[in-house]
Amino acid sequence: MLWDRGTWAPVAGKSAKDIDKGHLHFVLDGERMQGEWLLIRLKPRGKEKRENWLLRKIDDAHAGGTDTLVEEGLTSVATGRTMAEIADGKSSPAPRGRGTARAAGGGGAAPRATRAKKGKKAKLPAFQNPQLCTLVDSVPAGTGWLHEMKYDGYRALVAVADGAARVYTRNGLDWTDKFGGIAEAAAALPVSSALIDGEIVAFKDGKPDFSTLKDAIGAGGAMTLFAFDLLSLDGEDVTGLTTVERKERLRGIVGDDGHLQFSEHVLGSGEQFAPTRPIPAAATGRG
Template sequence: MARKNALAPYNAKRDFARTHEPKGVMAKKGGNSFVVQKHEATRLHWDFRLEVDGVLKSWAVTKGPSLNPADRRLAVRTEDHPLSYGDFEGTIPKGEYGGGTVMLWDRGRWEPVEGKSAADIDKGHLHFILHGERMKGEWLLVRMKGRPGEKRENWLLRKIEDGEADTDRVLVDRALTSVLTGRSMAEIAADREGTQSLAGAKGQAFAQKMQAAREHNAALKPEGRKGTRPKTGALPRFVKPQLATLVDAVPEGHDWLHEIKFDGYRALIAVAGVRISVQ
């Protein structure tokens, strides 16, 4: 299973002065987490990772996981990743290894089916159960027979027929947002300050603490106490509310989110100090 220097290839491929990805450090054994990261690099793919012996065993699934047992997805074995990578979401700079946008697409825990174990990976197959937010039930990973001169390790990932299988819905077409932040790939790519990257997380946490402190102070000294009258200015201008619109088709692509809007009433309340207007 995982060797003492299992993360050496991971560290060798990355310049941590340029990327916000975590450095490869071996973790304690015993966990059973799994994570899937949607990765728009040279080619769009989904990185499927299982925690085994203190590292994340990793495969790049070119078309993404499918709930249809008839689909056999190519899963190319990649280098082991550190467990801390399971929280990574952000942008890897262009020109760096794996440069592109990374979304935390699914996460949860996994377990081998009864009678099997993680050691089966070394034998070229793994029958397991996932308890994720999107991927659930029984799955199978099988290593394909290598060809002469082939450098990469090709596997197949497929869903086992069970109560979680689905032949009608395409999972990767309907699951388009992060399970961590609810953002789309476009929104993550536009996050230049890296508020969800490991480097930006510290700054974000500090900003959240400062905001909490301001709110706490405001609660101690609410406006209007000790004879101070609330400020009164001009009422905000009227803004036309968003209404339901009947259309024949919706826009396509991964940059759109859709919601149902029902007919009814839209109420707007404008407030300026003690002045209130309902529109």
């Protein structure tokens, strides 16, 4: 599995030759690993002959609140496949990288994946009733739960197939004409078909605002879908996968278009996540 890709460089004033001294301070610009890191050679214990190294994340803007990078990154950045799918020999019709990594020696970002061409035209996935949140008095603890923002907007499901897209409300109403910009962006995603779950919001002073959203719907203003779940992909029902696995696949197909955004999450440490905001503004689910 290609777990990450990108470029690295020693921090200013350091050199790759520092590795001979048993340490290397460097910066990563990858699709998963970013920011400053420190590689340290450990002293051998007893008669140990093999060299052991410790990779440590420096506390910077890219440092997360939990050590869950490996637990969340369960798919290949090149194909979007899990280890089980790779072992089964399941092929991927098209690369699913977000295109944020840079090729070695290149200056620009790699292009986003393009939709795979298939002989048979895919059908739009059928609407499914979305799962709804349940208000609780306390946040579940442990790494078996993931936590993300509960946006103040309209719940929506977006069905995509072969360059076409439909936007449905949580009750199954077709509101594609009201969310034309989102439908257009979804239709361009690098998939044969997909059913995406999310929340549509509009911003005021940099924050989601429901009144602004209602005005935007009536006037055709700017709106964004924060995608937080993937129910089907390329004709496959993926609801049997864990939430983390589904979100990893979703991350691979949703870029940073102004109309479509991936809804980030925190794995575990819910007791630290919730106190920074009212509990109704945070959504929690099994990982």
